Amino acid sequence: MQRLSFQEKMLWAQLLGMAVVVVFYAHSLQHAGPGHHYFHALLLVLLFVFASVRTLVRWRSGNVVEDERDRSIASIGARWSNVILWVGLVLILVLYWDHGSMRSASFLIGIIFHLLVLAGLVRIVRELVAYRMAA
Amino acid sequence: MIRNRIRELRGARSMTQQELADLISVTRQTVNAIEGDKYSPSLEVAFRIAGVFGVPLEQVFRYE
Numbered sequence A: 001m002q003r004l005s006f007q008e009k010m011l012w013a014q015l016l017g018m019a020v021v022v023v024f025y026a027h028s029l030q031h032a033g034p035g036h037h038y039f040h041a042l043l044l045v046l047l048f049v050f051a052s053v054r055t056l057v058r059w060r061s062g063n064v065v066e067d068e069r070d071r072s073i074a075s076i077g078a079r080w081s082n083v084i085l086w087v088g089l090v091l092i093l094v095l096y097w098d099h100g101s102m103r104s105a106s107f108l109i110g111i112i113f114h115l116l117v118l119a120g121l122v123r124i125v126r127e128l129v130a131y132r133m134a135a
Numbered sequence B: 001m002i003r004n005r006i007r008e009l010r011g012a013r014s015m016t017q018q019e020l021a022d023l024i025s026v027t028r029q030t031v032n033a034i035e036g037d038k039y040s041p042s043l044e045v046a047f048r049i050a051g052v053f054g055v056p057l058e059q060v061f062r063y064e
Helices: A006-031 A038-060 A068-099 A105-132 B006-012 B017-024 B028-035 B043-053
Strands: B002-004 B061-063
Touching (some): A006 A038, A006 A105, A068 A105, A068 B028, B006 B017, B006 B028, B006 B043, B017 B043
């Protein structure tokens, strides 16, 4: 296996960050009683830390070469992520208008949040696969 | 399928993948992917590679 490029290392770091957030969220959902939504605040803090670290690393790595292959792989990831978002949003609209399944605004926000996390994970995994396949 | 002779040309000049990558402004991983015929570079990068070796483009790449 060839050594990882900076972009691949960043993707693995993002995947790890997302996994931590998702595991924490799932764990909190299991153990928090009704009305105890402290984990939502903690989740937001985790996401904030995650986004801050990512921004900082990106900002400090201005001299790292990002070439045409990196951009090509990024566009593949974005395409997959967009498809997931599109399908998810269509499903939400169908649920909303056809079946009236949306119980409340917070339920809707929750679903959209999960959809965004899923789209992010799909983008990262697809890009990692593309890097390994050399795209 | 685009085949290339980059590894051979690089070897003849005792040049590493990293040195070639630096000269054509791409990552070492991209040079490795191009050499392994796993990634087809843009025309611009292809011309830069040929320029580094001082040979015409068709002596570096061929279409099969």
